[in-house]
Amino acid sequence: MPEHIKHTILKTENLTIGYTSKKEDTIVASNITIALKKGELVGLVGGNGIGKSTLLKTLTKVQSPINGAVFINEKQLKTFSNLELAKTLSLVLTEPIAAKNLTVFELVALGRQPYTNWVGNLSDKDLEIINKAIDQTTIADLKHKKCFELSDGQLQKVMIARALAQDTDLIILDEPTSHLDMYHKAYILKLLQKLAKDTGKTILFSSHEIDLAIQLCDSMIVMSEQGIVSDTPCNLIEKGAFSKLFPEDMIVFDEKTGSFRVKK
Amino acid sequence: MKTNYTIPFIVLTVILLVLFCVNISLGSISISFKTIVSSFFTDTELLSSKEYIIQNYRLPKAITAILVGSGLGISGLLMQTLFRNPLAGPFVLGITSGASLGVALVILGSSIFGGFLATFLLTKWSLVIAASLGSFLVLLLVLIVSSKVRDTMAILIIGLMFGSITAAIVSVLSYFSSAEQLQQYIFWGFGSLGDLDWSEVQVFTVIYTIGIIFSVLSIKGLNTLLLGENYAKSLGLNIKQSRLLIIIATSLLAGTITAFAGPIAFIGLAIPHVTRQVFNTSNHKTLLPAVFLFGAIIMLICDSIAQLPNTDYLLPINAITSLIGAPVVVWLLVRQRKMVF
Numbered sequence: 001m002p003e004h005i006k007h008t009i010l011k012t013e014n015l016t017i018g019y020t021s022k023k024e025d026t027i028v029a030s031n032i033t034i035a036l037k038k039g040e041l042v043g044l045v046g047g048n049g050i051g052k053s054t055l056l057k058t059l060t061k062v063q064s065p066i067n068g069a070v071f072i073n074e075k076q077l078k079t080f081s082n083l084e085l086a087k088t089l090s091l092v093l094t095e096p097i098a099a100k101n102l103t104v105f106e107l108v109a110l111g112r113q114p115y116t117n118w119v120g121n122l123s124d125k126d127l128e129i130i131n132k133a134i135d136q137t138t139i140a141d142l143k144h145k146k147c148f149e150l151s152d153g154q155l156q157k158v159m160i161a162r163a164l165a166q167d168t169d170l171i172i173l174d175e176p177t178s179h180l181d182m183y184h185k186a187y188i189l190k191l192l193q194k195l196a197k198d199t200g201k202t203i204l205f206s207s208h209e210i211d212l213a214i215q216l217c218d219s220m221i222v223m224s225e226q227g228i229v230s231d232t233p234c235n236l237i238e239k240g241a242f243s244k245l246f247p248e249d250m251i252v253f254d255e256k257t258g259s260f261r262v263k264k
Numbered sequence: 265m266k267t268n269y270t271i272p273f274i275v276l277t278v279i280l281l282v283l284f285c286v287n288i289s290l291g292s293i294s295i296s297f298k299t300i301v302s303s304f305f306t307d308t309e310l311l312s313s314k315e316y317i318i319q320n321y322r323l324p325k326a327i328t329a330i331l332v333g334s335g336l337g338i339s340g341l342l343m344q345t346l347f348r349n350p351l352a353g354p355f356v357l358g359i360t361s362g363a364s365l366g367v368a369l370v371i372l373g374s375s376i377f378g379g380f381l382a383t384f385l386l387t388k389w390s391l392v393i394a395a396s397l398g399s400f401l402v403l404l405l406v407l408i409v410s411s412k413v414r415d416t417m418a419i420l421i422i423g424l425m426f427g428s429i430t431a432a433i434v435s436v437l438s439y440f441s442s443a444e445q446l447q448q449y450i451f452w453g454f455g456s457l458g459d460l461d462w463s464e465v466q467v468f469t470v471i472y473t474i475g476i477i478f479s480v481l482s483i484k485g486l487n488t489l490l491l492g493e494n495y496a497k498s499l500g501l502n503i504k505q506s507r508l509l510i511i512i513a514t515s516l517l518a519g520t521i522t523a524f525a526g527p528i529a530f531i532g533l534a535i536p537h538v539t540r541q542v543f544n545t546s547n548h549k550t551l552l553p554a555v556f557l558f559g560a561i562i563m564l565i566c567d568s569i570a571q572l573p574n575t576d577y578l579l580p581i582n583a584i585t586s587l588i589g590a591p592v593v594v595w596l597l598v599r600q601r602k603m604v605f
Binding site for chain 2 (some may be wrong): 060062081082083084085086087089090091093095096097098099101102103106107110111113114116118119120166
């Protein structure tokens, strides 16, 4: 797709995120202005407790922003109905699925729920999309396995296939690489990169694999005490965004290799 | 691509029909198959005594058995998916206790109200209403608590606690009530499939059918809930509405069953698990009719055993279901080490 018609799928305007309680508002981060373009793989990185989850929850309408607004396809997030949002945005969460007795096919097929009739019958078009999602994530050989028989890496691919079957412009993944070994971390992120490129979907994920994200993402959102910056990985390295991520007395960011080193 | 369950469905339907006939032919006096068939086609006024037994006693009892078994099985299935807990069921969650409390208040409390009100309160219909209200209230309570505590084990414990509260209230009430009332309540607690006349079976069937319609309407929501509530919400499911639909279905089914047939233990918990042994799927579109068949079949078997063929004894149905249900649950746990659902 030519560069000039890449349009913005998700953007935020002066977004302030945090928790509201009866007594007071706890602000986690403010002045967030980000824009995710079509077909981009975007990594969200930051230390523990910096507010990555809060940001993702706000972007997915699980909680409402304290100030500012989120727009998906030029439409304000809070005006989306549940069903409308389900056709625009799909999720891969960290929580385990409740029923491990589902087969892989059944699980992926559940991604079609927003489109099916009142008993959830699958049409030919639904089956086509499900099988495509299964092929794109290379899980065809697992199709009839039960979810409790899968390894963590396999299960993550199945969950990504389910999100693909939901056929949305935007897929948001919350730490898709936790619990995985080094090979599978790279494998999953590489798969996401390929999917963003092949399907034109915008994929946003949060992760602690900063060095992998630098190598694979089209753009990155870096959350630190100093604020939130969003740019291409190269520009972010130039700006020194990563070196502010953690206290510098312990680990330092090596700009040449794009990775972190423990101070001896 | 998808496993085809046509054959098990046909086999189970045939078994159900056969058991239905067997169940009708068994009883304190033996009745030939010919009489059974002829009783279906004889005019009510021209019935012989054997035909009368069939038409007005054994037939409603067999139909009640089918409604009770299938209804409890389905409400167990609904609860297990809603709470995403293989141990859930109308009995464990205290829904049955709620119904018992309603009935206890009516039977044992009727002396407190006294007079005209007491005669009204002791009709079967008031028992039905009290039991349904009781089960609905408990389920609502469990649901309110479950929205506050996210731990499902806590919800089960709350269900059990409600069971003990019920038992306590019942013992307080029984302290103040007459021996007759106490006996009536205890007999109700044994469970019985045979006490219903045709007009009661009709009302039972109507409420049961409404419950089943609500269950069928929740099939899609139930399937989505298999992923957990956060995923279900991200798939555009209206969680509150689906929850309410499932709760209404369960309380209608479990409530009326408990009202008409007494608290029947273990069927609601065990049937869904037995069904999953044959129908290895989580899709409620398959599970719902399968649970219906299994529930009806097992209840007919239990009733036939309770009948003690060719004797005058009729064992309490509640004892039979527990004697069969409890070992089945133990056997399943030992076999699979863990319950998946």
